[in-house]
Amino acid sequence: xxxxxxxxxxxxxxxxxxxxxxxxxxxxxxxxxxxxxxxxxxxxxxxxxxxxxxxxxxxxxxxxxxxxxxxxxxxxxxxxxxxxxxxxxxxxxxxxxxxxxxxxxxxxxxxxxxxxxxxxxxxxxxxxxxxxxxxxxxxxxxxxxxxxxxxxxxxxxxxxxxxxxxxxxxxxxxxxxxxxxxxxxxxxxxxxxxxxxxxxxxxxxxxxxxxxxxxxxxxxxxxxxxxxxxxxxxxxxxxxxxxxxxxxxxxxxxxxxxxxxxxxxxxxxxxxxxxxxxxxxxxxxxxxxxxxxxxxxxxxxxxxxxxxxxxxxxxxxxxxxxxxxxxxxxxxxxxxxxxxxxxxxxxxxxxxxxxxxxxxxxxxxxxxxxxxxxxxxxxxxxxxxxxxxxxxxxxxxxxxxxxxxxxxxxxxxxxxxx
Numbered sequence: 001x002x003x004x005x006x007x008x009x010x011x012x013x014x015x016x017x018x019x020x021x022x023x024x025x026x027x028x029x030x031x032x033x034x035x036x037x038x039x040x041x042x043x044x045x046x047x048x049x050x051x052x053x054x055x056x057x058x059x060x061x062x063x064x065x066x067x068x069x070x071x072x073x074x075x076x077x078x079x080x081x082x083x084x085x086x087x088x089x090x091x092x093x094x095x096x097x098x099x100x101x102x103x104x105x106x107x108x109x110x111x112x113x114x115x116x117x118x119x120x121x122x123x124x125x126x127x128x129x130x131x132x133x134x135x136x137x138x139x140x141x142x143x144x145x146x147x148x149x150x151x152x153x154x155x156x157x158x159x160x161x162x163x164x165x166x167x168x169x170x171x172x173x174x175x176x177x178x179x180x181x182x183x184x185x186x187x188x189x190x191x192x193x194x195x196x197x198x199x200x201x202x203x204x205x206x207x208x209x210x211x212x213x214x215x216x217x218x219x220x221x222x223x224x225x226x227x228x229x230x231x232x233x234x235x236x237x238x239x240x241x242x243x244x245x246x247x248x249x250x251x252x253x254x255x256x257x258x259x260x261x262x263x264x265x266x267x268x269x270x271x272x273x274x275x276x277x278x279x280x281x282x283x284x285x286x287x288x289x290x291x292x293x294x295x296x297x298x299x300x301x302x303x304x305x306x307x308x309x310x311x312x313x314x315x316x317x318x319x320x321x322x323x324x325x326x327x328x329x330x331x332x333x334x335x336x337x338x339x340x341x342x343x344x345x346x347x348x349x350x351x352x353x354x355x356x357x358x359x360x361x362x363x364x365x366x367x368x369x370x371x372x373x374x375x376x377x378x379x380x381x382x383x384x385x386x387x388x389x390x391x392x393x394x395x396x397x398x399x400x401x402x403x404x405x406x407x408x409x410x411x412x413x414x415x416x417x418x
Contacts, residue, residue, distance in 0.1 A: 041095035043146050044284060045126075047178065048100065049119060049170065050155025051107040054185040059153075059240035060100055062253060062264055063276055064089065067242065068100065077105030080118040084147070099147060107166055116170040123149050123177045127299040134300075148296060150287045151214070151279065152178045155185040156235060160194045162201045171211045177295055179214035179287050181279070182206070187237030187270050188255065188262045195237050202235055216278055217286050230278050236271035239264055 048056040057070040068087065084101040101122070106115055126147045133144050154171060156163065171180055182202065187195060206213060213234065216227035241264050245254040253264040264272050279287075309324045 038094055040142075041097060043097045043099075044288065045099040045101070045147060045150050047103070047119070047123075047149045047152045048155065049103045049106060049152060050185060051157060052105065054155045054157060055240050056102060056153075056155055056185075058242055059183075059185070059238060061242050062240040062272065063280065064098070070102070073102075073104045075105075075108045077108060079109065080105050080115050082118055082122045086145075097145070101149065112166050115166060116173050119170065120173055120177065123174070124299065127177075127296055128303070130296065131300055131303060148291055149178050150284075150291045152180045154180055154182045156182055156202065158184055158186050158189050158198070160190050160198050162198075163205050168205065168209050168211065171206070171213070172209060175212040176298060179290055179295070180211075181214050181275075182235035183271075183275065184235050184237040186239065188239045188257075199235060199237070214287070214290070216283050223282055226282070227278070230274055233271060233274055236275045238272045238275055239270040240272070 046060070048060065050056050052073050052075050057068065057072075060070075061067055066089070068085070070085075081104045082101055083104055084099055086097060086099045089096045089098055103119060106119075109115065126149060130144075130146065130148055133139060133141060152174060154167070156167060171182070174180060184195070184198065184202075190198065216223075216231050218224045218228050218231075220227075239255060239262055241253050241255045241262075243254065243256065244251050245256050245261055245263075246252075247254065247261060247263065252266075255262045255264070263269050267273050308328050309321070312318060
């Protein structure tokens with residue numbers, strides 16, 4: 001039987017390039033793919049991580065030019081809770097199922113050691129749900145709602161002093177699980193000079209601590225130049241707003257202050273437009289692809305290895321899934337048999353111990369019975385002796401009574417004669 005490696009070699013060796021003598025029509029495959037994708041719609045999942053009050057919900061409303069009607073979060077929650085909401089959006093016949101996951105209460109606790117744990121658990125749960133769907137015999141991946149997180153927008157507090165330890169720990173825990181884009185929230189609270197220094201300090205701290213953030217791809221010539229430029233702008237300094245202000249002859253999304261107006265979509269004021277271009281208009285599909293081909297594959301590989309599956313054996317030869325399954329099944333049956341033998345042996349030992357205990361108890365009962373029987377016989381003997389003694393005393397008492405009566409009668413007779 002030909003092994004897998006030989007079969008792959010023969011398959012590659014038999015592949016040849018040919019020329020057609022006329023038009024066939026498979027050059028329409030990209031159009032077919034686009035048509036099918038538009039028909040099925042798209043899924044995109046965003047996670048927003050940041051302290052309460054940094055404007056996460058406002059930025060989401062600004063990015064998608066709608067109102068998600070999110071409720072404000074309190075600062076008094078004892079632990080971090082994740083709330084995911086899914087929305088159906090449509091633009092020019094393209095449907096998008098958008099899920100926004102917010103980290104409610106993140107960074108509000110006095111003890112922030114486990115603040116990132118809920119986030120990590122949530123991401124792993126979505127990976128696990130997709131993996132379980134893949135492993136089913138009857139799969140429905142075409143209709144399955146993919147809830148895996150495609151991008152994590154990490155909101156940084158605009159302190160101007162660098163990242164907090166919680167920021168570094170959380171991003172380090174997540175960089176192998178999700179695409180991370182750090183953004184400076186409420187960037188209109190610090191000056192341009194401070195903002196430039198703040199960005200440089202954040203990038204230095206990320207590099208020193210080995211945090212891998214998402215880099216816009218530069219392998220596609222059509223977007224290589226703009227993505228290279230935008231990579232140098234990370235972290236994006238953004239401002240969000242739900243208010244519209246009239247500036248000149250235009251009504252723009254902006255924040256109104258006594259000293260002036262900050263326009264959200266003015267690139268001279270903030271990086272909101274850059275973020276929207278990179279996140280939605282240019283690299284959304286790459287983020288979806290990276291999530292599946294990199295982050296999910298890492299999780300899948302780890303989980304399958306934990307289950308005992310492998311691609312190669314001890315001799316570094318390819319192993320099929322069937323071989324691994326049969327080996328696991330044999331090992332499992334052997335373990336079950338060993339466990340059954342152990343339980344049976346334990347049962348036999350327990351039965352013998354119980355029999356010994358019952359025999360010992362029976363001996364003790366017989367000994368107690370014999371003792372009680374002996375005590376009863378002794379008590380009966382004593383009672384019999386006491387009865388005989390009492391009878392003898394009674395007979396003696398009656399004899400003496402008779403003598404006394406006779407003596408008394410004789411004495412009375414003599415007295416009458418006189």
